[in-house]
Amino acid sequence: MKLPLSEHRYGEHGVVLPPERSDANDALDVDLDRRRQLYRSMREMRTFEKRAYDLFMKQLVKGTSHLSLGMEAIAAGFGAAMREDDYTFATYRGHAHTLARGVPMTPVLAELLGRANGLMGGKGGSMHLTSVEHGMMGSYAIIGAHLTIANGAAWSAQYRGSGQVAVCFFGDGTTNIGAFHEALNYAAVYRLPVVFVCENNLYMEYTSIHDITAVPHPAADRAPAYGLESIVIDGNDADEVHLAAVTALDRARSGQGPSLVEALTYRHGGHSRADPGKYRPSEEVEAWKAYDPLTVYRERLVRLGVSEDELDAIDASVLALVDAATEGAIAGELPSPESAFTDVWADGGWSWRN
Amino acid sequence: MAQLSYRDAVARGIAQEMRRDERVVVVGEDIAGAGGVFKTTVGLLDEFGPKRVLDTPISEQAILGAAMGAAMTGLRPVAEIMFSDFFAVCWDIVVNQIAKTRYMTDGQVSLPLVIKTGNGGGLRFGAQHSQSIENWAMAVPGLKVVTPSTAEDVVGLMAAAIRDEDPVIFCEHKGLYASKGEVPDGEIVDSLGTAKIRRPGRDATILALGMMVPRALAAAEDLATRGIDAEVIDVRSLVPLDTRTILGSVARTGRLFTVEENPQLLGWGAEIASIVADEAFWDLDGPVQRITTPHIPLPSADSLEDLVMPSAESVASTVEKALQS
Ligand SMILES: Cc1ncc(C[n+]2csc(CCOP(=O)(O)OP(=O)(O)O)c2C)c(N)n1
Numbered sequence: 194m195k196l197p198l199s200e201h202r203y204g205e206h207g208v209v210l211p212p213e214r215s216d217a218n219d220a221l222d223v224d225l226d227r228r229r230q231l232y233r234s235m236r237e238m239r240t241f242e243k244r245a246y247d248l249f250m251k252q253l254v255k256g257t258s259h260l261s262l263g264m265e266a267i268a269a270g271f272g273a274a275m276r277e278d279d280y281t282f283a284t285y286r287g288h289a290h291t292l293a294r295g296v297p298m299t300p301v302l303a304e305l306l307g308r309a310n311g312l313m314g315g316k317g318g319s320m321h322l323t324s325v326e327h328g329m330m331g332s333y334a335i336i337g338a339h340l341t342i343a344n345g346a347a348w349s350a351q352y353r354g355s356g357q358v359a360v361c362f363f364g365d366g367t368t369n370i371g372a373f374h375e376a377l378n379y380a381a382v383y384r385l386p387v388v389f390v391c392e393n394n395l396y397m398e399y400t401s402i403h404d405i406t407a408v409p410h411p412a413a414d415r416a417p418a419y420g421l422e423s424i425v426i427d428g429n430d431a432d433e434v435h436l437a438a439v440t441a442l443d444r445a446r447s448g449q450g451p452s453l454v455e456a457l458t459y460r461h462g463g464h465s466r467a468d469p470g471k472y473r474p475s476e477e478v479e480a481w482k483a484y485d486p487l488t489v490y491r492e493r494l495v496r497l498g499v500s501e502d503e504l505d506a507i508d509a510s511v512l513a514l515v516d517a518a519t520e521g522a523i524a525g526e527l528p529s530p531e532s533a534f535t536d537v538w539a540d541g542g543w544s545w546r547n
Numbered sequence: 548m549a550q551l552s553y554r555d556a557v558a559r560g561i562a563q564e565m566r567r568d569e570r571v572v573v574v575g576e577d578i579a580g581a582g583g584v585f586k587t588t589v590g591l592l593d594e595f596g597p598k599r600v601l602d603t604p605i606s607e608q609a610i611l612g613a614a615m616g617a618a619m620t621g622l623r624p625v626a627e628i629m630f631s632d633f634f635a636v637c638w639d640i641v642v643n644q645i646a647k648t649r650y651m652t653d654g655q656v657s658l659p660l661v662i663k664t665g666n667g668g669g670l671r672f673g674a675q676h677s678q679s680i681e682n683w684a685m686a687v688p689g690l691k692v693v694t695p696s697t698a699e700d701v702v703g704l705m706a707a708a709i710r711d712e713d714p715v716i717f718c719e720h721k722g723l724y725a726s727k728g729e730v731p732d733g734e735i736v737d738s739l740g741t742a743k744i745r746r747p748g749r750d751a752t753i754l755a756l757g758m759m760v761p762r763a764l765a766a767a768e769d770l771a772t773r774g775i776d777a778e779v780i781d782v783r784s785l786v787p788l789d790t791r792t793i794l795g796s797v798a799r800t801g802r803l804f805t806v807e808e809n810p811q812l813l814g815w816g817a818e819i820a821s822i823v824a825d826e827a828f829w830d831l832d833g834p835v836q837r838i839t840t841p842h843i844p845l846p847s848a849d850s851l852e853d854l855v856m857p858s859a860e861s862v863a864s865t866v867e868k869a870l871q872s
């Protein structure tokens with residue numbers, strides 16, 4: 194392997210193209226109703242995030258936000274495989290993972306807009322979406338930390354004998370921080386019921402993952418160091434993701450310990466809203482945009498006999514949902530000033546002295 | 548009533564809570580089979596078994612992350628960070644994750660966990676194994692911080708920390724582990740956020756924490772032989788802080804001294820001095836004086852470490868000089 198930035202200049206890294214389109218995965222063992230559900234779930238994520246982007250451009254969403262446009266198959270495929278009481282741990286790029294657990298759109302969008310009817314009353318924002326009642330145990334914005342926290346939830350599930358599994362999503366860049374390695378060893382040592390999912394979108398923020406990583410597969414090539422199988426999947430194929438998720442979740446639930454899944458994917462936009470993503474070769478961007486998980490999947494469903502009309506109807510009903518969420522979020526009140534001073538402590542307040 | 552060492556009191560407090568609450572679990576490096584490098588968890592593995600008392604890899608982030616994830620899903624973990632200096636390698640989990648998550652989630656998440664740690668100097672361990680980190684932790688909204696100075700307080704405050712719904716940093720002073728004290732039989736449960744007047748006095752208030760408490764008491768005895776009657780308050784809990792006890796004492800004595808085992812810059816005494824200046828200025832008969840370590844890492848050689856740490860002598864002479872001027 195070529196060692197990256199010592200041998201070429203920034204931005205001159207190799208182009209990584211998506212897999213060739215094929216209908217081979219049409220034959221995967223996923224029934225048609227589940228496939229309809231996966232399509233709908235991806236459409237919800239896509240439409241929701243496009244709307245979030247529009248609201249951003251209208252300066253209704255403040256601060257920053259990190260979209261996973263183009264990466265929906267991973268969130269949908271895992272979401273559909275999880276038990277209702279399983280735990281999700283996500284990153285700042287966590288809108289899709291939140292929706293995947295059935296969290297309603299209005300409070301999510303309202304949280305992005307900083308409104309009182311937001312999921313966390315406006316106190317967390319886009320990067321920290323959490324809905325404990327849906328098993329969405331949080332979105333974390335310091336690289337690597339939440340892998341260790343997911344272990345804790347898995348440990349507690351194991352201790353209580355509840356059969357719950359923790360699923361933890363993170364990016365390729367996260368495989369180079371210490372917490373990733375601590376967490377994997379820890380999970381393996383105690384055989385924790387946890388599934389680590391590396392969403393390898395080929396870039397950390399603005400640097401190619403291949404330019405700063407000593408092995409070609411940032412997650413899968415590290416797996417053997419922790420006694421785990423190397424697993425690389427097509428993260429833009431919802432069926433392939435879903436089946437990998439079912440396998441990993443079963444393994445965890447049946448006491449066989451953790452898995453590390455590397456799902457190859459690509460983000461359609463920049464890292465965050467401020468980033469035009471110019472550091473990516475245009476032929477790479479074009480090829481991956483053409484290998485869009487929604488396009489790939491819609492074509493599959495049509496080949497399998499689902500009518501265009503039915504798919505259009507799904508799209509229309511999702512759009513109506515997003516429209517309603519937009520209205521509900523924009524109509525939301527601003528948070529009350531008092532709410533800034535609640536819930537530092539379990540007694541509900543913020544006082545540190547008598 | 549029995550004599551108990553400060554070190555054994557740690558295990559007694561944890562065991563007391565583990566007996567009554569199955570959700571209490573203990574994790575850390577060398578804490579199970581070996582009973583802890585400071586022997587503060589001896590006997591827990593035998594009594595409660597490997598499911599509740601776990602030896603971990605040397606992975607401070609993984610230890611505290613696991614404690615956090617377990618606390619948010621129904622357990623009440625006690626995690627050990629062997630030396631408090633090692634907080635520096637897992638500070639993200641403490642400050643960004645544990646401290647902020649209840650607030651950021653608008654109260655959806657509770658984090659009833661305790662991080663116990665060997666803190667403080669005096670053992671000639673050098674600069675990377677001797678720090679006092681209370682003032683790092685108390686600066687972060689969302690963390691409670693306690694430092695007991697007696698065996699009885701170790702048991703009672705540990706119980707209170709474990710029962711508390713919020714994360715508590717529990718600083719055990721390494722220099723006190725071998726010290727012994729009378730501890731009542733039966734269950735002991737103290738309360739966080741309460742200071743204790745260890746020695747009442749009329750002429751000056753001396754605040755101290757951890758190993759500085761016995762030094763302040765020794766200084767007070769010495770001062771008494773010279774006609775100065777000093778009140779010594781064991782602060783015990785920095786967050787929540789018992790300002791009422793402190794302000795009440797200052798109202799009686801008119802003079803305030805803090806004895807701190809940390810550099811002067813932003814030590815806990817600075818915050819208390821500021822509160823007293825704001826709220827009890829007219830009670831003061833003279834300036835607040837802080838006795839701290841200088842702004843240096845702690846040296847290893849015994850002669851140097853003794854030189855830079857507050858001692859009974861330096862406390863007594865500072866108080867005496869101030870009251871005479
Ligand atoms: C400890 C830490 N270092 C740096 C950052 C800044 N940062 C935020 S996202 C990011 C890139 C992460 O890349 P990756 O893990 O591939 O996730 P992606 O954003 O591609 O989903 C960086 C460097 C951070 N949040 N935390």
Ligand SMILES: [Mg+2]
Nearest residue numbers: 364365396397
């Ligand atoms: Mg990435």
